[in-house]
Amino acid sequence: MEGTLSVVSTPIGNLDDLTLRAVEVLRSADLILAEDTRRTGRLLAHIGSEVPQRSLHEHNEEHRLEEVLARLHGGEQLALVSDAGTPTVSDPGYRLLAACAGAGVRIVPIPGASAGLAALVVSGLPTDRVVLDGFLPRKGAPRRERLAALALEPRTSVLFLSPHRGAQDLADLAEVVGADRPAVLCRELTKLHEEVLRGTLGALRDRVAEGVRGELTLVLAGAPAGEHGPRAALEQLVEEVAERAAAGEGTKAAVAAVATAHGRSKRELYQAVLDRRADAADGASSGGGAADAD
Numbered sequence: 394m395e396g397t398l399s400v401v402s403t404p405i406g407n408l409d410d411l412t413l414r415a416v417e418v419l420r421s422a423d424l425i426l427a428e429d430t431r432r433t434g435r436l437l438a439h440i441g442s443e444v445p446q447r448s449l450h451e452h453n454e455e456h457r458l459e460e461v462l463a464r465l466h467g468g469e470q471l472a473l474v475s476d477a478g479t480p481t482v483s484d485p486g487y488r489l490l491a492a493c494a495g496a497g498v499r500i501v502p503i504p505g506a507s508a509g510l511a512a513l514v515v516s517g518l519p520t521d522r523v524v525l526d527g528f529l530p531r532k533g534a535p536r537r538e539r540l541a542a543l544a545l546e547p548r549t550s551v552l553f554l555s556p557h558r559g560a561q562d563l564a565d566l567a568e569v570v571g572a573d574r575p576a577v578l579c580r581e582l583t584k585l586h587e588e589v590l591r592g593t594l595g596a597l598r599d600r601v602a603e604g605v606r607g608e609l610t611l612v613l614a615g616a617p618a619g620e621h622g623p624r625a626a627l628e629q630l631v632e633e634v635a636e637r638a639a640a641g642e643g644t645k646a647a648v649a650a651v652a653t654a655h656g657r658s659k660r661e662l663y664q665a666v667l668d669r670r671a672d673a674a675d676g677a678s679s680g681g682g683a684a685d686a687d
Contacts, residue, residue: 396465398493399472402479402505406584408439410506416440418503422472428485432476451485458492465498479507483527483553508582509551512610515589516577522548529562537653540569547615554609560601567594575614581607630655631665
């Protein structure tokens, strides 16, 4: 008989948010796979569970797969939890779930708390079309490209901000996305010092300029129709690169700058530039032959 992997959502702050079904699973499982066994141990003590734990986090998840799959194929009932909220949602567990799905293991969701969903419903922003964008890249081109993409994203976006970089994240978002973009910053959701700050990115940036503590979730309104318009057509971007190159800028630098500004793939844009040049060269060659014939 095959085992089952239950993916259990745990409280993001208030322990009373743990569902009755989650309590039952965490008391009856053969083994609990926990991001931090010390933190999960406190939760298990709270519900009177004595189920043993095994750590599973981003640094050891790959090495645990064979062992976990062997247990599941042996018929054990396992539960996966993260430190808070729903596993795999900006938390470890994706590799394990992918491996279990590929191996035909039964996976059961045990729904519950999620910081992203809690922030979304309290934000008052549109919820009909939503994108969960996780944490911003820390630096470099990936960060610039993500910010540029958010500036053009028409759907409501949910982001997680690190308390160590929250002020800088908001400053960069205000600069690239626009200081007047509506947003809601949720801090310490479901905890004693829960706080929901509403306003524009510029106002929120100023509010936390000196730093901010706690778990942070940001809900960002989508780009209004017509404000930024659709993403620039690739042909227009190729023209922009050509103009910058004509002004003396290197092609690769021009491509990187234009792609980042419009949230487009640098590889795609660079290839389009090369294709345009090849077409121009072919056209010049054909045109030259015709002139000679005349």
